[in-house]
Amino acid sequence: MKLSPGKTFAYGLQHVLTMYGGIIAPPLIIGTAAGLSPEENGLLVACCLFVGGLATLLQTIGIPFFGAQLPLVQGTSFATVSTIVAILNGGGGLPAVFGAVIVAALIGLLVAPFFARINRFFPPVVTGAVITMIGISLIPVAANWAMGGDAKAENYGSLSNIGLAAGTLVLVLLLSKVGNAAISRISILLAIVLGTILAVILGMADFSKVSQGAIFAFPEPLAFGMPVFEIGGIISMTIVMLVILTETTADVLAVGEITGSKIDSRRIANGLRADMASSALAPIFNTFPQSAFAQNVGLVAITGITSRFVVAAGGGILVVLGLLPILGRVVAAVPTPVLGGAGIVLFGTVAASGIRTLSKVKYDGMNLVIVATSIAFGCIPIVKTDFYSGFPTWFETIFHSGISSAAIMAVLLNLLFNEFTFGNTKNASVFSAAPPRMVKQDEVCGLIDGDHFEDGKLIDKQGYEIPVVTPDDYQKIQTGEIQMPLPKLNQAGSGH
Template structure:
């Protein structure tokens, strides 16, 4: 079989194409899941800037429009831009507190746009270098980060379930929490239904049913739907030209680093959930799309863009891994941005309904991280310490939101995010305990084994070229000029059975001398069948 034919047999889960109707339905489900999160920043910042309701409406429409374009870029991808993963992009909540502080300064909203533009350009330049940290994200790190993504979103779901507005008289009322609980129960019941189509749409259907219940309870208000323009194209620089202030740019650059960290975590998380290969190149493409969208955002009156963690949970709970579903969601966001009347309809969904669905969604993200951590080896190493310390450290700003209030602003900006806190601690401890040999006991102390050389047994090749058996190949491998080449252009060594066993035995001796765990035979093939099977 020719190289091109072998390559065509390799299918990425995220490249699946569903029927148009299902694609749109699942895409709408993604939009409803993240809608509350994407409109919250413009509402908060617009309020802090003293804007009129009409002006805040412009901010909201702009966020939807740019978020949709960013999502399409991230999922479809072009050379050097887009991770081509089911990732929903939107206005980052991580930058809200910093932008509110900038708004309250002398430059106002124009300084926010200037800071976002400058900081995003810096983020764009460092994105390829930032992506190189992927080698420092083994399962013990990614498991912690994915778990913390889910845990850090739980307060958001709780706030939604209580009503979303802490100043409202009914905030935290039994009616609000009861509606959220009912919505959650509907999600669970629909998930139990035998038909896969209904189960996969459980979140969307639960939101619709929850909203209908809210209407009969008098808890839904659609009166504002008819007020305002039906169609409006976002006007560039509607609030004036950006103002560039050094202090604001420095603060926003720190936020951008946090966003890069969180987006990297989301890319790794959705890659783990979709069971697809994610390397440093793919992360770099995703981060470049993230930052390019953020550079464009101030032009159309909106703010920094990032991947939405809650939608990672939706991928996990529905099992729909197609990136084109999320592309459809991006298209819906663009339409909502151009048709404010439709946006007002979606915005009328009661916040407790979103909260009930969010509890299941965000919990699913955490559960995905726990599943990853379950695959980590804890015997004869310090991985348990890494996991325990990182999760507890990441939980600090979640359970005690004022924990870093007395710290320098730059430090508080980074560590106020539970995701960033856990990521920084997990990477640091993994370096200390698993990468640095100095001070680590040779026995019962090290969790890692040096990366084994990748090999392929010659007897495998006739089996591999069959469309039904490609387990020995990774995404990007191809046969060229009689040689097997991996995605990085390196030749993969092809050996016979005796050579394979000899190399493995020699490698094991080196592992024993170094006091580290030696990989089993299947790890030398990397997803290929063990040698004993041949």
């Protein structure tokens, strides 16, 4: 798909706005946990944008062996936040975090080719469940944004915040409905802009801090000191890297399904290597592990803009935002409820894409229970966030993500029921869906208007019984070997 430079930039900016709230949240959370000053927090955010942009360029444009060359936006992974905070609470500080990230990412880089070979274990029954779960797991993010984003704020969850989110949602839907295809495709971007204007009018947006601070600043390498390598942090971060590999594999498969691209183990490996290489270099520029952003998968699906160069343009914008903090402050001034209203459509679209994939599944055998169990298992940490709080830290790290929980369960159940078929019952499982009723075309081609069944007999509109014969008898009647039974008036139907 070839687009003009102007459209490429506009669609790329739409991707940036979609994920901006998500990409700056981890460094803000981590900076607060580390006790950093506002200026140091600002440096973390700028570095996060800069590295995320470079990682996006690597993933979308690619070089030999690195990059899936798919429309995937990269950024700091939420999956790492709890582990990073745990390392900080252990007293190691940011240098220990950065050291753990470097080693864990290098380990992930080594295992990426082997991890990618599990592609054959991701049939539609698995990918559909995982893609659906990606969308479901992002709905709480949209809800939090719609409420205001900061649970400590006085107006968090207020009717004004939720009303602004609802207004943005309505704008998305109305703009998507208009006859102009160009407007429909940038409906998310336009809705965010119009929603922000509405927020300014209502006094719910603050652009006063845009002019404060530096206009241009290159991220200072190793601004927090040389990395420190602690074995405990390295082990826990390596587990997180496996989670990131799982989530990125799911995102690659999801985007491949949406764009109609061929996804094989080699392409997955290239994508995973890009993730891990970006993550290994990220600490040099004071930031954290990189992974594909699931929310942007929904944007690809809802706009139909599948060009990887559009996302590459978004990566370029992120790099510029990282170098020009003033532009970052402009984008950061977009009210969170506006992003929440747009996120409802975006994240729901991801789930809908998964449901579309699941429609290709033949629900015989145990496929229904695979889908049901995987999605329910993935929802556990979403609806009950403290469910795994009593488990070992490494276990909680893996299964606290609804995406990785669903992916692991779906893969294991698919192996158990569809790969290792020994011991499977020949009859349909009690869990399997009843097959849909259907009639072959050649079975109804001989029927005419008025034919119907009465008491198990086929009757025409005159009330005469139509003989129902076996395929063998039908053939013999056609060749004259036996005589055609004479039609007789059906007594039960003679009064009609």
